[in-house]
Amino acid sequence: MEEILKVENLRKTFKLSRKQQKLERTNTNVKTAVDNLSFTAYRGEIFGLLGPNGAGKTTTLRMLATLIKPDSGNAYIEGASIVSDESKVRGKIGFLTSELKLEEFFTPNYLFDFFSELYGVEKSVRENRKRELFGKFGIDKFAEVKLGNLSTGMKQKVSLVISIVHDPDFIIFDEPTNGLDVLTAKVVTDFLAELRSAGKTIILSTHIFSLVERLCDRVGVIIDGRLVALDTVQNLTAEKNLEEKFFDLYKETVGEEV
Amino acid sequence: MKNVWTIVKKEFSRFFKDKRMIISVLLPGLLIYIIYSLMGTITSSVMGTDNEDAxxxxxxxxxxxxxxxxxxxxxxxxxxxxxxxxxxxxxxxxxxxxxxxxxxxxxxxxxxxxxxxxxxxxxxxxxxxxxxxxxxxxxxxxxxxxxxxxxxxxxxxxxxxxxxxDEKNTAGKMLSMFMPMLMFALLVSGCVAVAPEAIAGEKERGTMATMLITPIKRWELALGKILSLSVFALLSGISSFLGVLLSLPKLMAGLSGGDMAAFYSAGDYFMIFGLIISAVLVIISAFSVMSAFAKSVKEAGALITPLMILIIVLGVVSMVLPSVSVGLYAIPLLGCELAMSAIFTFSITPLAFVLAIVSNFVLAVALVVALSFMFRNEKIMFNK
Structure with missing residues (x-):
């Protein structure tokens, strides 16, 4: 199996306010959001990052997407370092997260062209991709409607398409089905499976267990910034279902019942 | 009534617990104090020497x-x-x-x-x-x-x-008194209208981050922003300037007989235009840097206010400075206003013009570089 992502001892801390320090009864003024995280993802798999809110999933993904820099550690995407070779990394990955917004003034058609140019996609390639992706998600029906006038589901579809204008081999999806109705969510998850069959590698961050069970090949469980389990979904769910397994892991790590 | 108090308390803690907000609200006063005191010192020293020794x-x-x-x-x-x-x-x-x-x-x-x-x-x-x-x-x-x-x-x-x-000199003097300041005021208002929205606004709405994860170089983003914003500001400046220019004959009716516009050569207009462009680049870049610091369009407005005052005050300073040493032309914006004055009074020298325009361009480039570094800084770009 070919390694496409290698994460080595990734660490990220944030400053704590004085009041928060008191609350947490600590004298250190930093909070460790991601603590020595290491894992590897292989080509053609969907790797799930599972964890409760605030576990450090999004921080990890933001580091991988070069939006923020790790305090220490490194990660390599097809050999390119997220610390020293940011520009190369940016060209290799697609990143879908609710934090990245699209200008509501523009239409899906315009935005697709704009981001294609930023990613250096050739015009003929761009037009073919646009036709294909817009058709698949039904965006062709509202391609010239300003984003501000679209529904949440439509916007999410546009964001998804924009995040992969450059046909990246490595795609990060942060809670891609959040806030979507079951129909739209199904379109999105079906597409993830389709991307995998096309040989893409996907990092899927979520707190929805069923999604992991249904889609992921392997899964890393993050609690309090640390990786507490890393295995295939099959192995993790050998004895009990993922949800129960997660509660066990949580109890072991945090030391209290859920 | 109880709810009013609850709202007041919330607004107070929003304001007084936010250091940036307090600074951005109080800074203008402090800056006005510093700038006006400075101006007073300059003015009185200028006037003083004039009355006693000359x-x-x-x-x-x-x-x-x-x-x-x-x-x-x-x-x-x-x-x-x-x-x-x-x-x-x-x-x-x-x-x-x-x-x-x-x-x-x-x-x-x-x-x-x-x-x-x-x-x-x-x-x-x-x-x-x-x-x-x-x-x-x-x-x-x-x-x-x-x-x-x-x-x-x-x-x-x-x-x-x-x-x-002669008519020409009178008209020139009159124009040199208020035109540079007026033009700067118009340009500044044009820049204020566009910079916060395009930089702080994109930050606030989260659309900046979407661009930052593409392979685009940070300096490309900074330069692209500043060039396009400069064009908007220039358009707004030109539109106001035309308004002034066209109404000038009516405004000045009786004060000067001749057709003022005709006193100046194409070269003069060309120089003024060059100075305006260089000034717009500086002002837009400076406002963009401030907007990049700000978390919201509103905060950007507050941060820009002191700069605005400073720029307009430079106009006043350029008016009261009696005899100008060539070194002053090398001060960005101030040199530009002095050079405009000099063009209007037909006393511009090539060296002064070059210093004025080059100093502006140098500062603009420095600010573009600063802005690209800011785009690279997660504490500035993703500070909530």
Missing amino acids: SYTACVVNMPESLSEGFERLELVEGLSEDEAKKKIADGELDLYIVFPENFLEDITAGKNDPYPNVKVYYDSSAQSSVKAFTYVNTVFEILQGIKFTVNLPVEGENIRFDLA
């Missing part, structure tokens, strides 16, 4: 011996004919030409009052030192108020122009 050149005819002591600050120039003297004044080589009536003292002693003895003082209202000399002489005449005589009283049937400034 002397003026004058050609005086028929001055009674007893009065010469009162005019100790006049350096008398001898042996000029009336025409020579007037020409020298118009050329800026001489400040005043004063003609006392023959038998001035005798007429006064005799109480001549129909008409009173009239002193003629020729000056050039477009030359700063001539105007000051004229003011000085008038002050001296006022001290002599016990004596009955008149100064520059127009005589019926005689059409004498005491102000030797």
Whole structure:
């Protein structure tokens, strides 16, 4: 199996306010959001990052997407370092997260062209991709409607398409089905499976267990910034279902019942 | 009522617990204090030296011996004919030409009052030192108020122009007084309208981050933003400028006879346009840097206000600076305003123009570089 992502001892801390320090009864003024995280993802798999809110999933993904820099550690995407070779990394990955917004003034058609140019996609390639992706998600029906006038589901579809204008081999999806109705969510998850069959590698961050069970090949469980389990979904769910397994892991790590 | 208090408490903690908010609200006052104090110091030092030490050149005819002591600050120039003297004044080589009536003292002693003895003082209202000399002489005449005589009283049937400034110089002086400041004020308002929205607005809405994860270089993003914003600001500036230019003849009706616009050559307009472009680049870049610091459009507005005041004050400073050393042209924006003034008064030198425009471009480039570094900084770009 070919390694496409290698994460080595990734660490990220944030400053704590004085009041928060008191609350947490600590004298250190930093909070460790991601603590020595290491894992590897292989080509053609969907790797799930599972964890409760605030576990450090999004921080990890933001580091991988070069939006923020790790305090220490490194990660390599097809050999390119997220610390020293940011520009190369940016060209290799697609990143879908609710934090990245699209200008509501523009239409899906315009935005697709704009981001294609930023990613250096050739015009003929761009037009073919646009036709294909817009058709698949039904965006062709509202391609010239300003984003501000679209529904949440439509916007999410546009964001998804924009995040992969450059046909990246490595795609990060942060809670891609959040806030979507079951129909739209199904379109999105079906597409993830389709991307995998096309040989893409996907990092899927979520707190929805069923999604992991249904889609992921392997899964890393993050609690309090640390990786507490890393295995295939099959192995993790050998004895009990993922949800129960997660509660066990949580109890072991945090030391209290859920 | 209880709810009102709850809202007040919430607003207070929103405000007083946010250091940036407090700073951005209080900073303008502090800056105004510093800038105005500075300006006052400059102005008073300028005025001060002027009143006490400066002397003026004058050609005086028929001055009674007893009065010469009162005019100790006049350096008398001898042996000029009336025409020579007037020409020298118009050329800026001489400040005043004063003609006392023959038998001035005798007429006064005799109480001549129909008409009173009239002193003629020729000056050039477009030359700063001539105007000051004229003011000085008038002050001296006022001290002599016990004596009955008149100064520059127009005589019926005689059409004498005491102000030797030609139309061109008068118009130039007038324009140089307010045009640079006005243009800067217009440009600044154009820049304020676009920079916060395009930088802080994109940050606030989360659309900046979407661009930051693409392989685009940070300096490309910074330069692209600044160039396009400069065009908007320039358009807004040009539109206001045209408004001023077209209304000028009406505004100035009666103040100046000639067609002012025609006094200036294509080269002059070209230089002014170049200066405007360079100034817009500086102002937009500076506002963009401030907007990049801000978390929201609102905060950007607050952060930009002191800068705005500073720029407009530079305009005032450029107006009150009496004699300008060439080094001042190398100060971005200030040099630009001085150069514009100099163009309007037909006294621009190539060196001054080049210094003014180059200093602006250098600062603009530095600010673009600063902005690209800010785009690279997660603490600035993703600080919530």
